[in-house]
Amino acid sequence: MNTIATINETKRLLSKYDYFAKKKYGQNFLISSNVVDNILQAVDKDTTVVEIGPGLGAISQLACMKAKEVFAFEIDQDLCHILKENIVFDNFHLENLDFLKLNLNGFLSQINGKKIIISNLPYYITSEILTKVILQSGNYDCLIAMMQKEVANRFVHKADKKQINQLQILAQLCCECEVVCQVNRNNFIPAPNVDSTILMFKNKFINFDIDLMDFYQFLNACFIHRRKSVLTNLAASGYKKIQQDKYITKRVEQLSLNDYLFLYGEVKND
Numbered sequence: 001m002n003t004i005a006t007i008n009e010t011k012r013l014l015s016k017y018d019y020f021a022k023k024k025y026g027q028n029f030l031i032s033s034n035v036v037d038n039i040l041q042a043v044d045k046d047t048t049v050v051e052i053g054p055g056l057g058a059i060s061q062l063a064c065m066k067a068k069e070v071f072a073f074e075i076d077q078d079l080c081h082i083l084k085e086n087i088v089f090d091n092f093h094l095e096n097l098d099f100l101k102l103n104l105n106g107f108l109s110q111i112n113g114k115k116i117i118i119s120n121l122p123y124y125i126t127s128e129i130l131t132k133v134i135l136q137s138g139n140y141d142c143l144i145a146m147m148q149k150e151v152a153n154r155f156v157h158k159a160d161k162k163q164i165n166q167l168q169i170l171a172q173l174c175c176e177c178e179v180v181c182q183v184n185r186n187n188f189i190p191a192p193n194v195d196s197t198i199l200m201f202k203n204k205f206i207n208f209d210i211d212l213m214d215f216y217q218f219l220n221a222c223f224i225h226r227r228k229s230v231l232t233n234l235a236a237s238g239y240k241k242i243q244q245d246k247y248i249t250k251r252v253e254q255l256s257l258n259d260y261l262f263l264y265g266e267v268k269n270d
């Protein structure tokens with residue numbers, strides 16, 4: 001069996017099936033097994049892997065060799081045909097499904113033991129997927145995701161504070177986030193216009209009384225107009241008025257996670 005995460009095998013598969021990468025699904029196929037090894041470094045025989053967007057199977061193939069089970073969700077039916085013919089491991093389970101429509105919590109709660117979610121993320125829905133994983137599941141051990149370098153920098157505090165958004169605040173609350181490695185654009189076919197970074201989000205399994213979905217809605221309200229103060233934004237969204245001088249003029253980029261938690265406590269406090 002040839003390693004799919006190579007330039008030759010990827011080109012061979014694309015030509016055999018007369019397949020062209022689809023932009024609308026953010027398809028950039030990985031052609032480096034070193035990069036795959038980095039993505040899979042935390043996976044062992046006790047791990048169940050959930051893969052978002054397996055593509056031609058570059059990561060899935062090696063994941064099947066390392067993990068207990070691999071569950072992969074791929075939106076593109078054409079790729080599912082290719083995957084079925086080429087990833088012939090008993091522990092590989094493929095579903096032709098839009099990951100955003102999956103009941104992730106329900107799915108993960110049926111699986112025992114260590115659970116790692118992995119993805120070379122389709123760029124066009126990076127934020128939606130990350131939000132879904134972090135929000136919907138207190139039920140995974142870690143998420144290892146490759147994304148555009150500039151997007152990744154925001155999670156590891158390397159970006160301009162002005163670019164901070166509600167997803168980064170949520171991630172700070174729920175995960176320990178660290179860089180696994182940087183990945184040059186030449187490691188993909190077709191090569192994207194940007195370089196990538198692999199990030200590991202380790203679930204902190206936060207254990208306090210907070211409805212994450214409700215907290216995220218609150219954050220969305222805080223961020224509605226970035227140039228207005230957070231208190232003005234909250235009032236405009238119908239939240240209870242907060243009497244805290246310290247925050248009167250503060251905008252989203254001037255607040256820390258602890259500030260957001262404090263303000264959330266205030267608006268929820270009857």
Ligand code: SAM
Nearest residue numbers: 025028029030053054055074075098099120122
């Ligand atoms: N994992 C493969 C690799 O590394 O070579 C492919 C990665 S490619 C960047 C993103 C993959 O996600 C594509 O296979 C694409 O079809 C798939 N995809 C895009 N949107 C999706 C969605 N909503 N649900 C599931 N898969 C999706």
